[in-house]
Structures are given as C-alpha cells and as structure tokens.
Amino acid sequence: MTGTVAAAGSHGTAVGVADSIDPGLRSGRVGQIDTGPLADLFDAVPRAVWLGAIVAVAGVILAVLLGVLTRRLLVRFGVPDAVEGTAFERTAREFGSSTVDVLGSLVRLFVLGVTFLGILAVGDVTVASGFWGRTVQFLPQLFFALVILIVGVVVGDKLQIVISERLTGIKLPEIGVFPRLAKFTVFYVAVLIALSQxxxxxxxxxxxxxxxxxxxxxxGGLALSDLLKSAAAGSYLLxxxxxxxxxxxxxxxxxxxxQEVTLxxxxxxxxGEEFVVPNSAVFETGVIRIRE
Structure with missing residues (x-):
C-alpha cells in the first residue's frame, strides 16, 4: 500500500513538472525568440521600403564623400589658383561660393540624382519602368555637359586674361580684339561639345x-596686315x-x-626726341648703320 501511494506521488510530481514546462519547449521551438513589436514592424513595412531607405542613406553618404573628394583633388591640382581672376570665379564668389565648390556640388547632385532613380527602381514605382531607362542614359550626359560648359567658361576667361597680359605692351587698338575672340571661340567650342553630349x-x-x-x-589678316609685316620684320631683326x-x-x-628693339x-x-619706328619700315626703306 505504501508503494502504491509513493508511486502515485511520484506520478503527480511528474505531471506537475511537465505542466510547468513552457509549451514552446515541449513543441521543440527552443531556438526561436519572440521579438514582439519589432517583428510586427518589419512585417508591416514592405520590403521595398526598407531597401529604398538603405539606398537613400548609402546615396547621401556617397554623395557627401565624393563631393569632398572632388574638392580636395581640384585643390591639390591647383585649380583655385588657375581660375583666379576669371569672370566665372568672381561671379561664384559673389554668391559665397567658388569654381571648386560648384564642381563639387555638381558631383553631389549627380550622385543624389542617381540615388533617387535607384529608390524608384527598388520601390518598383509605376513610372520608373520607362522613366528609369531614359533617365539613366540622360543623367550622365547632362552631368558631363554641365561640367564641359563650366570648364569652357573658365578656360575662356583665363585665356582672355593671359592673352591680354601678353599683349599689354602693344599700343594698338586692334590688339584688344584678340583676347575676346579667343574667349568666345572657347565658349563656342564648349557649347558645341556640350550639345553633342x-x-x-x-x-x-x-x-x-x-x-x-x-x-x-x-x-584678321586684312585688318592686321601692317602689324603682321612688322612682326615678321621684328622676328628677323631679333x-x-x-x-x-x-x-x-x-x-x-x-x-x-x-634704345630698344621689340617684335x-x-x-x-x-x-631728346624718341622715334618709334615700325619694323616693317626696315624692309621697306632699309636701314643705315652709321659708323664713326
């Protein structure tokens, strides 16, 4: 009788322990953790939204890094000194910027534009199907066209300054035309290349x-024929x-x-009188060297 009671007590204890075990453990789901509201949040938000958010964050970070890298490279290659004094640089400084900053901003905008298109593609937006293909091809072309225009404007301005400095000593009104012609020629070529892009x-x-x-x-040959003759004669004399x-x-x-011989x-x-004789007169009338 005593054995029977002991058996019954043991059975009751086993039943109580079994009842106290978590149902999840009894069903074999030992490795699963109930995340609660966090899992509900992930399930509630579509996967495309999460991917779009990741693309957006990565694009913003990449845009900032490339903008900074572009600016540092331009500074290292001496671009700020090269564009100093140009009309484009002066205009940029009036707005509290510079040529280097403008190019860096273009790089950032380009990366952000690509990021936006990436978000549309990841999100499977309806308009993105046709819009993506056309824009992906057009966006790089637009970016390079803008860069070419900016470079053309800066190079044209700088070329005008350099030519003007080289021709400073020549007191002829026709000379002032050459710097402007060089400037607008570079502008025209830059526009031509940008449009082709x-x-x-x-x-x-x-x-x-x-x-x-x-x-x-x-x-130019007609207007500066006398000047060209003097230059040819000056080259010979020098x-x-x-x-x-x-x-x-x-x-x-x-x-x-x-006193002086120039080109x-x-x-x-x-x-006490100084005569400035065109070098072309040497070929036209000849020169007499007087020896005493």
Missing part, C-alpha cells in the same frame, strides 16, 4: 564654327641683329641711337 545634332554648328574661324583668319642697342642708325627720315617696333632717340 546631349545628343543634339551639331553638324550645322560645326560648319558655322569652320566659317567663323575662316572669317577670323581672313579679316634673330639676325643687324643693329643693336646703342648703335646709331637711320631708318627712312629717322636717325638716332637705338613690332624699334625705338630711336636723338636730341
């Missing part, structure tokens, strides 16, 4: 550019040196001591 037919513009260059050469500074010479009706003119001084 956008897929615009540029054959007519190329023909117009060829006619423009021929007109510059022809009209190379052969038939007379030098300190020599007494006579060119046409002008006689005196040579275009010869400076002669006599009795």
């Amino acid at each position: 956008l897929g615009v037919a540029t054959l007519a513009l190329v023909v117009l550019l060829a006619g423009y260059i021929l007109a510059i050469v022809f009209l 190379l052969e040196q038939p007379y030098a500074i300190g020599d007494e010479i006579e060119i046409g009706n002008h006689r005196g001591i040579v 275009f003119v010869t400076h002669i001084e006599r009795d």
Whole structure:
C-alpha cells in the first residue's frame, strides 16, 4: 500500500513538472525568440521600403564623400589658383561660393540624382519602368555637359586674361580684339561639345564654327596686315641683329641711337626726341648703320 501511494506521488510530481514546462519547449521551438513589436514592424513595412531607405542613406553618404573628394583633388591640382581672376570665379564668389565648390556640388547632385532613380527602381514605382531607362542614359550626359560648359567658361576667361597680359605692351587698338575672340571661340567650342553630349545634332554648328574661324583668319589678316609685316620684320631683326642697342642708325627720315628693339617696333632717340619706328619700315626703306 505504501508503494502504491509513493508511486502515485511520484506520478503527480511528474505531471506537475511537465505542466510547468513552457509549451514552446515541449513543441521543440527552443531556438526561436519572440521579438514582439519589432517583428510586427518589419512585417508591416514592405520590403521595398526598407531597401529604398538603405539606398537613400548609402546615396547621401556617397554623395557627401565624393563631393569632398572632388574638392580636395581640384585643390591639390591647383585649380583655385588657375581660375583666379576669371569672370566665372568672381561671379561664384559673389554668391559665397567658388569654381571648386560648384564642381563639387555638381558631383553631389549627380550622385543624389542617381540615388533617387535607384529608390524608384527598388520601390518598383509605376513610372520608373520607362522613366528609369531614359533617365539613366540622360543623367550622365547632362552631368558631363554641365561640367564641359563650366570648364569652357573658365578656360575662356583665363585665356582672355593671359592673352591680354601678353599683349599689354602693344599700343594698338586692334590688339584688344584678340583676347575676346579667343574667349568666345572657347565658349563656342564648349557649347558645341556640350550639345553633342546631349545628343543634339551639331553638324550645322560645326560648319558655322569652320566659317567663323575662316572669317577670323581672313579679316584678321586684312585688318592686321601692317602689324603682321612688322612682326615678321621684328622676328628677323631679333634673330639676325643687324643693329643693336646703342648703335646709331637711320631708318627712312629717322636717325638716332637705338634704345630698344621689340617684335613690332624699334625705338630711336636723338636730341631728346624718341622715334618709334615700325619694323616693317626696315624692309621697306632699309636701314643705315652709321659708323664713326
């Protein structure tokens, strides 16, 4: 009888322990953890939204990093010093920016635009199916076209400054045309290349550019024929040196001591008077070197 009671007590204890075991353990789901509201949140938000958020965050970070990297590379290659004094740089500084900052901002905007298109594609937006293919092809072209335009404007401005500085000593009104012609020629070529990047037919513009260059050469040759003659004569005088500074010479009706010989003119001084004789006169009338 005692054995029977003990058996019954043991059975009751076993039943109580079995009842106290978690149902999840009895069913074999030992490795699963109930995440509660967090799992509900993940289930409630579509997967495309999560992917879009990841693409957005990655795109913003990449845009910032590439913008900073672009600015540092431009500074390292001396771009700020190269564009100093150009009209584009002055305009940018009026708005509290610079050429380097503008190019860095373009890079950031390009990356952000690609990121936006990536979000549309990941989200499977209805308009993205046709919009994605066309825009992916057009966006890089637009980016490079803008960069080409900015570079063309900066290079044109800088070329005008350099040519103006080189021709500062030449006191001829026609000389001032050359820096502006060089500037607008670079502008025109930059616009031509930018339009070709956008897929615009540029054959007519190329023909117009060829006619423009021929007109510059022809009209420039007519307008500056005397200047070109003096330059050719000056090149000969500087190379052969038939007379030098300190020599007494006579060119046409002008006689005196040579003070300076440049590419275009010869400076002669006599009795407090200075004659500036075009070098072309040396070929036209000849030169007499006076020896005492």
